Amino acid sequence: MKRKVIIASIGAAVALGGAYVGGTWYAGRAAQDTMQKQHEWLASLPYFIVKNREYHRGWFTSTETATLQVNPDYYRFFLEREGEPLPVFELKYVQHITHGPLPLLTQFNLHPYKAVVDTEFQFSPDTQKFLSRFFGEQKPIQVENRIGFSDDGVMNIKVPSFEYEEAISGVKAKWQGLTATLDYGGDFNSIKLNALAPGLSGDAKDKGSFSFKNLSAALDHKRGTTGIMIGSSSVQLEQLNLNLSEGQPLKLQLDKLAYNGLISEKGEFIDGLARFTLDKLQLDNKPYGPAEMVATASHLHGPTLAKLSDELTRLQKQKLTRDQFTDAVVKLAKTEGMPLLTNDPRLAIQSFNVKLPDGAIRFSAEVGLKGFVAADIDKPVDLVNKLDARADFNVPRKVIETVASWQARNMFGGSDSGISNDDLDYLVGQFVEGQINRLAEQKLIRVDGDLLSADARLSQGTFTLNGNKVPLPWNQPATTDETAAEH
Template sequence: MKQKPLVIALAVVIGAAAAYTGTSWWAGKQAETTLAKQHQLIADLPYFVVKSRVYERGVFSSTERTTIAVAPNLLAPYQMLKLEEMGGAKLELTYTQTIKHGPLPLLMSGDFSPLKAAVTTDIAFSADTQALLKKVFGDQRPLQIENRIKFNDDGVFAIKVPSFTYEETLAKVKSVWQGLDATISYGGDFNKIDIVAVAPGLHFEAGPKGTLDIKDLRFESHNTRGQAGLMLGEGKLSLASATFKQTEGEQPVDVKLAGLSYQVKTVAEGEFINSSGDVVVSSLALNSKTYGPAKLSVSANHLHGPTLAKLSLAANKIQREVKDPGEQATQMLALFRKDGLPLLKNNPELSLNELSVKLPEGEVKLKANVTLKGFEEKDLDSPLLLLEKLQANADLQVPKQVIETVALWQARGAIAIDTEEGEQPETEELDNLARNLMESQIRKLLEQKLIRADGDLLSSSAVWKNGRLEVNGTHIPLPWQLAIPPAEAALEEEAEEAAVE
């Protein structure tokens, strides 16, 4: 009787071990399928060629070794560069993935998270590269990648580049890198992807030559597969500040950038796609002058979603299979004429919603919009007919002093040359000449009503509609729209009749 509890306990242990072993084997088999799908995503990209892939599956862990290379198509434009002269460099990368199977693959490290698999990636660098990385990172792995796959195939990539301080005393070079942390959360079929990446900063100094500082670089995006299989969502890249100082040389350089951000957003409206992008700069200081704030906002609306998706897949295939850049361009054009016309037939709209730049001389503003309406396939063979299907407008405001500054730059660059006597025109003389030419041009444009003046602010508005151009409300006939004078028309008619006879 006393042995019965021991037997039961032993049976439980054996049963649990057998169950865990079986579950781990099953999880490993499922993980292999999941990783094969993830591998295929890389193989389908037009940027890489998979040279080899070997997967060795075990009961509790597996190993995958893959070698990829940059696609030859991308290297074709740079064939003039002889890689042999650079030490026989190869644009290839080999990585090894160690896959620990579930149900508790991180148990030995004290993590009880239930997972299908936990995957770590090691990249094989060349001996020279490895030696350099060891000098910089020490005993730290320079690139740390972990992929945790849940049982529903959702997962998270954790990517880390550790911080380091590297210094060469004799060369007076110092680098301080504060590291990079990124996470990529994905759905099982990559139908949902969320990315967050943060690099706190970088400081680099090269003795008396100069310094570079970058602070708080961030990227965040949230995308979900939607209309016609296209990824919809938004992303934002931001940089708190960047400074560059060059203290050595004839002319010191001091650049300070603050508050840079880029944001893109893509949404679906029925079967159509609307996409927009905004770039904002709080300030940019170049030596003693400060520029900004500045903003650029653009959008593309009413784009036919199914057509975009079809073109994207076909374009990727051409990029993968066609090596010659010229042939690529030819096939891309043929592809658009064959499958891309619905983009033009569904009234697409491109807009420059805002371009504003505050300069020391004043603020420049520009808005523009162009829409294609009523397009038919035959319009491609008639450029003038295609122009009549376009509707566009633009508004521009420029301070007069900005134009004067540009004119002075051009004058000093184009006119200030040595004479035969070895003399140079006086700067003041050049400036006066440039100002007089500028004032003369402005007066002519005002007389022709091509621009308006409100004090020192010059502006112009243009509208193109139904094949008719108006600038500031005045009709401006284009060359092909000008009527032929009666005398010339009569001569042409006589010539045509003579040719018939």
């Protein structure tokens, strides 16, 4: 009886082992298909050019090696010099793929995955030598990709912390690292990102210092029915400090700078919202803030946006000169972008509010098209008649004087000019006062004590400024000379 039990146990173990080995082979083949899809997605991005790629599949593990080049079109405008070769930025990486169904078994993790991929970046000797000054023997970046059986997965990214110091120059730096988690769906049709960099500080002897604290980013997007990725995104910075003591001294501190964005879908139309906020800005011991700006875009034709995005990516991956790329973009806008204009789009800065030591600035504006047709593009008057726009602002008089004084001091001030700042401020004050009075007499602005304001509106071909109708050029009565010429 015991012999039968032992034989049965051995048979079961052999069967399980065979099933696992077979499952590993199957998972390895499926993982290769998934890695091919992920490679094609990476290659489809306009940011990179894939120079080469090799894939070697084994039974339990596989290896993928690839070299990426940053697309030169993204830095050509900044680094290209006539007669000089354009620098090339390349990155080689090796991906070590452990096949499922239990790729983390050696780590006592029984969670099933199709594969787990560890990415190793290989830098040039000079780059590696430079990075070693900061990271030592640590890998500058670590990436682990856990791929599920539905091609969804979780990618964990880590940049380790370091402390750096140069005794001779007195340069010090402390980097507290970065961690990020990217959850993605099959075919990258949904993406969730959370990233955090706790801080970076640097100090250069007798020159200044720099630091930031708690920089975080979040993204939650999924592909909509129009092909556009919709959802929310945010970036937050708790604090930024900059103190320059060399040359023109500067002391700056930002507190709680944030961006929040939302892209939504209504049928085949896309709406977008972006909100920027700042709790406080301390500039040379003067407080500014809080500040907020809210911008929106509404009723944008989603299928057109998706098509333009695909075509722009295609153009960016072609080797075009600057002029050729510009001509191609203009042609693309004319041939494919027209539905963006013919579907009553609207853009707006809903609010822009900044509190300053001398008061507050408030501004808002929006512009939209109503009833636009493709033929209007060649008829400026008809185009203007389809515009619906407005703008208004409020600004303290003292703010205008302060900005003008800054400009005057930069242009005419200094120890070599022989003009004192007090004299410059007096002259600027007189000039600004004269300009304000002149604009008020022409009804271009309103003056209410120390507050300056204006509002403008364009609707159905009629333009009003501060409530006063202003004739447009084509609505002006013909002059005597023009009338005589017609006869």
